[in-house]
Amino acid sequence: MEAANIGLRVLLIDAGDTRRGGRGALHPPTLIVDPARHAPLDLTTRQGVGGTSWLWGGRCVAFQPADFEDRAHVPHGGWPIGYEDVAPWYAAAARHLDCGAASFRSGEPEWDGLTEVASSDLERWARQPRLGPRLGARVLAHPKVTTMLNSRLVDIAFDDEQSVSGLVIEHAGLRREVRAQRYVLAMGGLEVTRALLEVQRRRPSAFGRVDGPLGRYYMGHATGTIADVVLTDPDRAADLDFVRDEHDTYVRRRFTLLPEAQRKHRVLNTSFYLDNPHFYEHGHRNGTLSAVFLGIAFAPLGRAILAEGIRLRHIGSAPRHTGAHIANILRQPWRVAVDLLGILRRRYLSAVRKPGFILRSAGGRYALHYHGEQLPNPDSRLRITAADDGTEILEVDFRYLDEDIDSLLRSHDVLDTELRAAGIGRLEYHHEDPAARRAELWEQAADGYHSIGTTRMSDDPARGVVDGDCRVHGVGNLYITSSSVLPISAEANPTFVVAALAVRLAHHLAGLYAPEPSPAVGLAGEGDGVPILHPGIPVVQRSWEARRTTGLRPLWGR
Template sequence: MIIHFSDALTIPPHDFCIVGAGPAGIALALRLADRGHRVLLLESGGEKPEAFSGSLSGANLVDERVHAPMTIASCRALGGTSWWWGGRCVPFDPADFAERPHAPGTEWPIRYEEIERWHPEAATFFAVGGHSFEKEAGLPSLAGACCNTLERWSPQPNVGHLYKEDLQRDDRIMLILGATVTALQAEQGGRQIRALTLTDRTKKLDLPVKNCTLACGGLETTRLLLLAKQHCPWLFEPSAPSLGRFYMGHISGKIADIVFNAPESAEAFDFFLEKGAFARRRFTFDAATLRQRKLLNIAFWVDNPPFHDPAHRSSILSAVWLALATPFLGRRLLAEAVRLAHVGPPPFRVTQHIGNIVRSPFSLFVSLIQIVKDRFFAKPRKPGFLIKNAGGKYALHYHAEHIPSPSSRVTLSEETDPLGVPKLSVDLRFSDRDADSVVRAHELLDQFLRKSQLGYLEYRFPKDGRLSGVLSQACDGFHQIGTTRMSSSPDAGTVNSDCKVHGIDNLYILSSSVFPSSGQANPTFLVVALAHRLASHLASSVSSSKGI
């Protein structure tokens, strides 16, 4: 059942309350309902993004150069931030869960196998065509590195669209739209959340809860906990200093191009269709190599030259850039954050792009027909394209781990949102250590490529400028990792290995903010795997308490 908060005269009793109807919240709600439990799912936004609900996520960004605007870093609507998500699904690696003396502060209190067992459920939830993330490419062996690891792409990234009918049909789930949680309430000296304060522009009520899970994104979840700590300090362990700290994302960009000795080798790194969903190969390093070389985790993929730079002299890339630079059309082609990255910074050299188009009109026509077919008419829609060239030279995109630091943090500011709730002050920081690992990883990959005779790297920066080149591109804010980190004890984190807040009996956190490390993978797939794991734990806990 789906209703709006303004129309909710009464809210029936429920076993579990979940705050946030994004991928995590929807996955948890459906799984608990499948086990026969009554679930209340609260979403601050409506069926689609709206200006007012979006304004509630506003934050003060200490450095806007390194953090995406909150208008594209979060989304309040059915489906959550999957409205802006491209659909890339990548699991974390065993190396992320292993002991790594060279990466302090990245320790997980659970083993990789405890997450891996839920990969099939997460893969099914996103309909990515399988839960194996390796596929042989038939290329030369890169001892110590691998070119067979996969990213898989959801054919329908917007989980609100994907699961709206299921949520509407299931009488065990009540989804209330437009219900913004503005406070957690607890009895003085108590160890439980007794109620949530729900608010919109005209209405406010206190909703009693038995068991509550915050699944409203990394930053919003952290904001609610910081507010609770301010108003109900007895709920939190005095030795728990990590809440709001260790804010992470990923360090990402391009400092080199890859040149294949055999140009046809690039075909292995293009998107391919498998079991109804697209996938793509990436370069990664094995756990032993990361440990021996003291590298943070990193992945690379083969990409087109920067669309915004007309020096590529490609008619199709210039045509695509012009389309992406037109907001109405570009937003139909790509998620907004990806679109802006491809459009690049001003000044925009429109005349040179038009010159590229005029220079090769026939090539443009042929390529454009194929791209339009793949992006608008094919099902599933192809998530991207790789324009082949006879020289075998392509951009090499890296996506690397961000080391946790207590100085990278979020706090409550004195400024408030339209509902009177304090906004966050966000101070995301990258370090030379993050960038140094990226530079050394490129050097190592270049060695492996040359040794295997697969190819080599050509750098875009001189050797003494590569570190600054990495830092100049460092920007995130989408992945929102680490601010309610998982730990075995309250002095090292906010939640335990079951995602329960230390010291609070009935409050759980389900977002990327519980990750103690960021790895090389974007967090969405792991969050949904954790949702299935948490559903199993919650259902078992309720059964045990009832003596079943």
């Protein structure tokens, strides 16, 4: 969208269509080495217009200046660009994602007495997280954008080692080559890595050579809860609740460790926020939580209102203790009815979707949810291997390190010490025994939703796949915009910073084009520059005459 708004002519190729979050077949099939650590791909990825935003909760969190700095306790970290190279594009990213202003610090003061922890960092939330019906519809209607749907990328053709000559796409069993001046792979972290790994099997010297950086350093986040936070003044929970701000979007304050504290305690970037007790734990004796649990435990209803991965996390494992939950509801049925109507109205019937709800606790006790950075690990990786029958398989070997768990333990201790010293509250762990806390963290260590690092950005081709402009090393006209280019995971989920990098890349591409006209985008073999698409390939096509005057021809490929 940004490229088209600048004036570039864009051909968008997508393996899916405009239907709601298609799954599609995986090419090649996928093997998750440790299913306890990585969610199944049918819960984490979607194709088509809107992509995985069909599963996205809408959280927008910016990377901060410290996230771009080299840290001695983070091996394999570091960026070839700085905060000042990305931050100017935050406002445009916020506009495209519809999360209000690019403001990520609350105007309210920090809580008194905190010296190593901040209480004013914000996460913003998209007004409506499913981007297909809104942003996607504007893309499809844009006069500078042509879209080819149900067309899967199967190969990248090269003129020589330094230049892409075209993308080979497949539709309804037919293959054709699409040509442009420049190509951008905007496919999601796993898919873009898989595509390049398949090319590398045929061209072993490509992308840093086999067993080079491509596919390595696979990261996500560690998230869960191992403690409750008890606030001395229960009313202070209002400061950490979802609020609708002056930009008519929801924001939430969190606890975050200051950069100086991260360096002092040698911990990774970690944030904490208030949460409800687990829905499935009937011992909370809260009728509203039990009613929500029973609703989402009924699969047809739960899948209609929540992404399946989130639903499964909230309902826990069997047994469900349905009777105990019904008893909770019957204690205060009218209170439950009022709460549920409010949740439904603000979350599902409002133009500005409330991302969640926190039921107030008279005693000031809340679950404390952590969201922690993961270290770059070259042995956490994707690779293409052969099954016993010779079939190619995408092997997902996603790993955490002991250092990831150590960091979470120390980060909790820092927050607990700060809250107690300031008289604000305290943490109460699920387990007093440190070994049991560590075991609980390991039990919760799982991701697969934030696919980071496998085509990482670096100024050294031996350590990364793309440079600071997201251009593939050694290839003059191939770019990647994806969470996979991030060299670290930080504590933020990657959506917002990836959007900012995509906007930055669009402007970079615009600066590469000469003003004189050049032939229009089309399929290989055309002689007059006018696109003649293969019969049967669905295309949204508008105003080719107007496009011929721009001379600007990027191709954003899926």
